[in-house]
Amino acid sequence: MTNEGPTFLAHKSGDAVAVAVRDVEPGNAVVGYLDGTPSVEVEVRAEIPLGHKVAMVDTSSGSDVIEYGVRTAIATADITKGDYVHTHNVRSARWQTSVA
Template identity: 65%
Template sequence: MSAPRPDFLAHRSGDAVGVAVRDLTPGPVKGGYLDSDAVEELELAHEVPLGHKVALRDIRSGDDVIEYGVRTAIASQDIARGDYVHTHNVRSARWLSSVA
């Protein structure tokens, strides 16, 4: 018997966000990491569309958002574990050094 399909995947252990592998609805979800056998279970607070991000841990406003093992964004407000992570609560770190 095969293992159940994950709801989300994170690229690396230590990432702050995982990527929804299908449309997710609030409630319990389970996922994993591409670089380990670790399993992550959490209570999803909001709908998260396919390909969008979910917080795997609490992230404080101003903290780096780590994905792929690198900073990809900065939290623009506090984000709780299980929250939908998108443009309403993060800003891209891509142009940060050229704007500051």
């Protein structure tokens, strides 16, 4: 890990995504947690712009995406850890009912 700080920030341990704090190229990146969970590394699989998200876990299409410790989105495609997470593979969970 480098001394320049994390490349991504996640809010809570268990979040499925983390937010880029700068433009990110594919390769190893550090994820810091705002809740004090120790930093981890993730292998970024695509370019991710500042403010956009990286997958911290594999998520199947139709599954909930957790951020801030709550369900914020639903995967519309299978997502692999390290993938770019955006409108091409998730939709907002706002106003949606849970899938049983």
